[in-house]
Amino acid sequence: MFDPLPPDEPPAHRTALECLEAGIQAAHPSTVIDDAVSLEGLTLRIAGETYTLDEFDRVLVLGGGKAAGEMAIALEGVLLPALEDGRIACLEGDVVASARAETSAIDVQVGDHPTPTQRNVEAANTVLERAGDTTADDLVLVVLSGGASALLCAPPPDIPLEALASLTDELLAAGAAIGEINAVRKHCSAIKGGHLARVLEPATHVTLAISDVVGDDPSVIGSGPTVGDETTYGDAVAVLERYDIEPPPAIETHLERGLEGSREETPDSDSLTSPWHCLATTRTALEAAKDEALERGYDVCILSSRIRGEARTVGDVHAAIAAECVQEGDPIASPAVFLSGGEVTVTVDGPTTGTGGPNQELALAAALELRSLAHSDCTAVLASADTDGIDGPTHACGGIVDTDTVDGDKTARRVRNALNRHDSTTLLEELDALLETTTGYTGTNVNDLRVMVVQPTD
DSSP: OOOOOOTTSOHHHHHHHHHHHHHHHHTSHHHHHHHHEEEETTEEEETTEEEEGGGOSEEEEEEESTTHHHHHHHHHHHHHHHHHTTSSSOEEEEEEESSOOOOSSEEEEEOOSSSOOHHHHHHHHHHHHHHHTOOTTEEEEEEEETTHHHHSOOOOTTSOHHHHHHHHHHHHHTTOOHHHHHHHHHTTOSSTTTHHHHHHTTSEEEEEEEOOSTTOOTTTGGGOTTSOOOOOHHHHHHHHHHTTOOOOHHHHHHHHHHHHTSSOOOOOTTTOOOOEEEEEOHHHHHHHHHHHHHHTTOEEEEEEEEEEEEHHHHHHHHHHHHHHHHHHOOSSOSSEEEEEEEEEEOOOOSOOOOOOOHHHHHHHHHHHHHGGGTTSSEEEEEEEEETTSOOSSSSOOEEEEETTSSOSHHHHHHHHHHHHTTOHHHHHHHTTOEEOOSSSSOSOOOOEEEEEEEEEOO
């Protein structure tokens, strides 16, 4: 996943990267679907529930998200043998993902993220059309992961794609939380907020999800296309008012009609009760990273799987924890590994010419504070990555910094300037601190994962 490390790579750096890799692999569809889905004879088992295949004419796989392509591959691994030996007569489907996937029966279309494009709309409409053709004799497996809110983009006829894309960009730049953004998206969509479930009726359908959402709320993951939605048009309008965002005229009119009651609300949780299973979360990755660190002889502290906030602030906090470990032996003593997950954001409050992502900005901010430990008897390394392999609108997944990354006042000034311009990618690359995977997208998405290693210097 990451380039092989040279033999002389410092052990703290090696530990950080291999803990990251262990966490990402534990949350990969090939791992979690193998654990949760199995086929014995005609009995398909999904997370404790069973489905008898000869009761259905077709098995379909539909959905979307950054991990949807790899989820489709993993499900084919379970189901293709049954197609080949006649236990099922038909296996087909359509999913929208961030990267191509080599599948046999399920069509994987590629879309764009985080700003939806026309190919996202076309792909989402294909999913809706396929869903609309299902009957009570079909079993539909809905695969869903983070990124589905953008990839499964199906605006109603009165909302142009350009308007929705522009509003999405504004909400992201304002630093709105994902639940807030999705409250707006669900009320500007024909597929989100339970609408896909309505289209699938009366087919039997079950959702398999990989969560990139703090708290793992089913209605927020991918904007909840198969679960009930408790947000309203009023909530969507309140989000825009909270961030002082004036929506494009078409969206403003659409939301006003919803407030007036001339548009039906999204279906609530009482009306949608189909099975929904979360196969992997940030906690999945954290526990695997913890196991890796323990095997290497470190004490481990999981700080939280729910960290949110401005990337720079969270970076400062992690550096402060490292200093506390070195100077006071709290909350655990060196050699130690600290782990955290969640979703940090970057609020762009003015014009910027920089390039970066939340994890890169977090790492760069931490590097500035970690320099205070440069002359101590310990070293600290922080690796912060987006588990999907792509951090923000960049080619990198994050950054890896240590107590020596910022090696003087001149570099410190450059770091502050880069942070103010949100230009973390450029400087991290110059400092040899940019973190990239060998494949780009990893095939999964359980949000941000951070590994901080503190250990005595040799």
